[in-house]
Amino acid sequence: MIPFVRDFDFAHGRRDQVSPLIQRVIAHNPGPFTFTGTGTYIVGRAEPGAQVAVIDPGPLDEPHLAALLTAVAGRVVSHVLVTHTHRDHAPLARPFADRKGATIVAARPPVRETHASGALDEDEDADFAPDTVLTGGERIEGDGWTLEALFTPGH
Numbered sequence: 001m002i003p004f005v006r007d008f009d010f011a012h013g014r015r016d017q018v019s020p021l022i023q024r025v026i027a028h029n030p031g032p033f034t035f036t037g038t039g040t041y042i043v044g045r046a047e048p049g050a051q052v053a054v055i056d057p058g059p060l061d062e063p064h065l066a067a068l069l070t071a072v073a074g075r076v077v078s079h080v081l082v083t084h085t086h087r088d089h090a091p092l093a094r095p096f097a098d099r100k101g102a103t104i105v106a107a108r109p110p111v112r113e114t115h116a117s118g119a120l121d122e123d124e125d126a127d128f129a130p131d132t133v134l135t136g137g138e139r140i141e142g143d144g145w146t147l148e149a150l151f152t153p154g155h
Contacts, residue, residue, distance in 0.1 A: 012037055013067035021045065021145050025071050027058040029088060038088045040068060044142050048074040051142040054102070055081045057092035068096055079140050081147065082106035082130065090125040097131075105140065106130040107151065 010016060012028035023042040030037050038059060044052030052075050058064050077100035082090045085106070097104045106128070134149040141147075 006035075010036060013063060015042070015067075015071040017046065023071065025064070025067050027061060027064040027067075027088075029059050029061065029064075031088075033086070034088050040064070042071060043145050043147065044075065045144060046075075049076065051076045051078050053077070053079040053081055053140060053142060053145075053147060054096065056083055056089040057096045059088050060091035060095070065092055065095060065099075068092075069099065072100065077102040078142055080104045081140070082128070085125045085128045087123060087125050090128045093128070093130075103132060104130045105132045105134055105138075105149075107135070107149070108133050 010026050012026055015023050015025050018024050018041075021043060023046060025040045025042070026037040027034075027040065028037055038056065040058050041055040042052050043055065044050050052072060054068065054072065054077055057068060057080055077097075080093050080097045080100075080102045082093050082104065083106075084090070090106075093104050093106075096102070136149055136151045138149045139146055140149075
């Protein structure tokens with residue numbers, strides 16, 4: 001069995017370098033779906049003027065929006081990518097993209113299902129609407145990075 005590692009160095013709202021071209025900012029929304037909080041990823045160089053993409057901006061939360069704006073300060077955000085439309089990943093996409101002049105890209109949002117037991121905390125964001133709908137295989141490129149859209153069901 002592979003153990004679940006629950007200890008790692010992070011602080012909510014802090015930009016952490018996780019690889020040469022990827023930084024992460026964790027939202028302060030810990031819970032059963034998000035563990036310590038939703039991880040928002042910035043793809044691209046961490047230098048002024050670099051073009052970057054932001055993946056899964058996160059929940060509609062002013063402190064997280066402020067942290068993301070600080071994390072990308074001085075860089076050009078070309079795209080905001082949303083992997084799925086749960087409320088812990090998608091609602092901040094529009095406010096963030098509008099502030100940065102970025103295009104929101106995502107797969108077509110799923111048809112919302114009604115559950116007899118009620119909605120889960122991380123239910124679909126019914127208001128989410130991307131600027132560009134991805135169908136699979138599209139490539140998004142920036143300064144030294146390329147992302148390819150692949151449909152991979154699951155969370």
